[in-house]
Each structure stands twice: as C-alpha cells, then as structure tokens.
Amino acid sequence: MIYVHVPFCHRKCTYCAFFSRPESGKWKVESYVDVLLQEMELRRGEQAHPIRTVYFGGGTPSMLPIGHLARIVEGLRRCFDLSQVEEVTLEANPEDLTPDYLAALASLGLFNRLSIGIQSLDDDVLRWLNRRHTSRQAIDAVERAHEAGFHNISVDFIYGVVSASPMGPISPIGPISLISPIVSMVNHISVYSLTVEAGTALARQVEQGRVALPDEDEVVRQYFALHDLLEREGLHQYEVSNYARPGFESRHNSRYWDRTPYLGLGPGAHSFDGQCRHWNNPDGTVGEELLTPADAYNELLMTSLRTVRGLPLEAVPEGQKERLHRAMQPYVDCGWIERSDRFYRPTPEGLLHADGMAAALFIA
Numbered sequence: 240m241i242y243v244h245v246p247f248c249h250r251k252c253t254y255c256a257f258f259s260r261p262e263s264g265k266w267k268v269e270s271y272v273d274v275l276l277q278e279m280e281l282r283r284g285e286q287a288h289p290i291r292t293v294y295f296g297g298g299t300p301s302m303l304p305i306g307h308l309a310r311i312v313e314g315l316r317r318c319f320d321l322s323q324v325e326e327v328t329l330e331a332n333p334e335d336l337t338p339d340y341l342a343a344l345a346s347l348g349l350f351n352r353l354s355i356g357i358q359s360l361d362d363d364v365l366r367w368l369n370r371r372h373t374s375r376q377a378i379d380a381v382e383r384a385h386e387a388g389f390h391n392i393s394v395d396f397i398y399g400v401v402s403a404s405p406m407g408p409i410s411p412i413g414p415i416s417l418i419s420p421i422v423s424m425v426n427h428i429s430v431y432s433l434t435v436e437a438g439t440a441l442a443r444q445v446e447q448g449r450v451a452l453p454d455e456d457e458v459v460r461q462y463f464a465l466h467d468l469l470e471r472e473g474l475h476q477y478e479v480s481n482y483a484r485p486g487f488e489s490r491h492n493s494r495y496w497d498r499t500p501y502l503g504l505g506p507g508a509h510s511f512d513g514q515c516r517h518w519n520n521p522d523g524t525v526g527e528e529l530l531t532p533a534d535a536y537n538e539l540l541m542t543s544l545r546t547v548r549g550l551p552l553e554a555v556p557e558g559q560k561e562r563l564h565r566a567m568q569p570y571v572d573c574g575w576i577e578r579s580d581r582f583y584r585p586t587p588e589g590l591l592h593a594d595g596m597a598a599a600l601f602i603a
C-alpha cells in the first residue's frame with residue numbers, strides 16, 4: 240500500500256497538529272510535485288508486496304490543482320504496479336469539490352473513494368474550528384460527489400466540541416443530531432473526539448482560559464449518542480473512530496492495523512517494511528526506527544484493542560500469554576473486554592479506554 244502526503248492547507252484549523260501549511264515562499268505546489276516525482280523514481284523498487292490501496296492524505300489533497308494531481312497519478316502509474324489496486328482514496332475538503340473538480344478527478348480514472356472532512360454541520364462550530372466551509376457547502380459537496388460518480392464516500396466528524404461561541408454553553412447532543420441528513424448519503428464515517436494538541440490555536444485558547452471544553456462525562460455521552468445514531472442508520476463500528484456499512488470498511492486503514500508494510504511518499508510521510516519504520520522529515524532529513532519484538536508486540540496491543548475484532552490470541556507470542564491473561568482479567572471483570580477462544584474483544588465502552596488498556600499491557 241502507498242500513502243502520499245500532501246502538506247498544504249488553505250489555513251490552519253484551530254485544533255490541528257498535522258504537518259501542513261499554506262502555499263507560500265519555498266512551499267510551492269509545483270516544487271512539491273517535482274520532489275515527490277523524484278522520490279517515486281528513487282523508491283520504485285521498494286514495495287515488494289502487491290499494492291492494493293493508495294491513500295492521498297494531508298494536509299488537504301483536494302487543494303492540488305487537477306494538473307498537478309494528474310502528474311502525481313502518472314508518476315505512480317509509471318513507478319509502481321497498480322494493477323491489483325482495489326481502493327484509492329483522496330482526502331478532500333468540501334469547498335474544493337466543485338462540479339468541475341469532481342469531473343476532472345473522475346476522469347483521472349484512479350480515485351474510487353473520497354474522504355471528506357466535514358467535522359460538523361453546525362455553522363457556529365465550523366467557524367470556531369476555523370473551517371472554511373459551511374454546513375450547506377458540506378452537504379452540497381457530498382451530493383455533487385455522488386452526481387460525479389463517487390459512491391464510496393467517507394466523511395469525518397468531530398465530537399466533544401463547545402457550541403455556539405468559544406465562551407458559549409456546552410451543547411449537549413445538539414450538533415450530533417444535525418449529522419442525520421448526511422448519514423444516508425455515505426457509507427463510511429470517521430468520528431473523532433476533539434483533543435487539545437500542543438502548539439495548536441486550541442491549546443493556546445485553553446491555556447488562556449478563553450475556552451472551556453466539555454467534561455469527560457459529556458464527551459462520553461456524545462460518543463454514545465453518536466454510536467447509537469450511526470448503528471441505527473446501518474453503519475457498524477469496526478474501530479474506535481470508524482463506522483461503515485458492511486463491505487465499506489477502509490481497506491487502507493485496516494491494513495495499517497494489520498501491520499501490512501507500506502510506502503509513504505512526501506514530506507512527513509512514514510513507511511514501514513515489516514520490521515523498520517522510516518520517515519521523511521519536513522526539513523528533508525530521514526528518520527529510522529528498527530522495531531524490537533517488544534515494540535512490535537506493543538503496537539499490536541495498541542492497534543488491535545482499538546478495533547472491534549480485538550486482539551487475536553494467535554498473534555500473541557507464547558511467552559506473553561500467561562501475563563496477558565492475568566493482566567486482562569480486571570478488564571473482563573469490569574465489562575470493557577469480552578474473551579472468546581481466539582480473541583480479546585473490546586466492548587463499545589472498552590473501546591473508549593483502548594489506549595489506556597493497551598498502555599497498561601505494554602512490555603518493556
């Protein structure tokens with residue numbers, strides 16, 4: 240699988256800590272594409288496994304003018320064997336998805352899935368998050384994507400936000416009920432709890448006391464309200480943040496969780512060859528980390544306990560099984576984990592605590 244990182248955004252969202260910046264100075268789309276094409280040429284032999292998924296993430300890949308996107312697609316086709324590709328996703332923001340853009344995207348003949356960053360259908364919340372689109376534009380974008388022939392559509396939402404204004408009252412479930420109109424038009428939804436990441440505008444607002452985020456009980460209430468709404472609408476949860484209609488689970492993300500090797504292209508992108516992770520730093524240098532057996536086991540805990548499928552016992556090294564059974568028992572007793580012959584599966588409540596449980600089970 241291949242991940243292409245597109246490091247541009249029109250402007251920074253309040254909460255975002257991803258590596259992205261507006262086009263300016265030496266950060267020009269054209270030079271980015273030139274360097275990306277050189278990187279593809281240099282790394283063309285690296286992907287030993289058949290490539291089944293390609294994912295353009297960012298940043299905002301839909302900010303790329305179609306001419307540039309076409310050059311990248313041509314480069315991928317030239318350097319890699321895409322004959323077995325099943326899923327090619329482009330992350331997009333609603334305001335970029337004009338009818339012309341969508342038609343040109345479809346004509347490239349590669350993309351078969353769109354992941355649209357909607358985040359909320361409450362216009363006050365969208366303004367507070369510093370998003371560029373309105374709720375109307377978001378709904379229109381999904382409708383237009385269908386008209387252009389894209390029927391495999393995912394949308395992202397954020398919960399655990401304040402409502403109305405930065406100092407306004409915390410909305411209970413209000414913004415969540417607003418997402419109903421869009422649920423029937425998509426077959427995949429990712430939902431993320433708003434988190435305060437260091438260095439973001441949100442972190443500064445919180446530090447200065449200009450904004451108060453909902454308390455944990457409210458965030459949990461919103462999580463379950465969303466969960467119930469999506470399950471009622473036929474989207475089943477398959478990972479803590481991801482819901483899909485049957486057969487529309489993200490193949491790309493599922494392979495990350497299975498620890499399938501992948502090739503990451505572009506500034507900040509990570510690659511994994513099955514044993515070693517390496518990445519391109521934004522300044523052009525390269526980082527590398529060889530995973531020890533303990534690292535690999537800890538990653539297995541971290542990723543599998545976030546999935547509804549859970550931790551497969553066959554993947555647990557023999558020497559760790561006894562310790563694992565002992566450490567899991569309290570989570571089974573409190574209803575966060577269900578044990579079957581072959582799996583430790585988190586319950587919906589357990590999924591909320593997946594990261595904490597995994598950390599408590601880590602080995603050194």
Ligand code: SF4
Nearest residue numbers: 248251252255297298
């Ligand atoms: S559009 Fe996405 S990547 Fe860009 S600043 Fe907003 S959240 Fe971050």
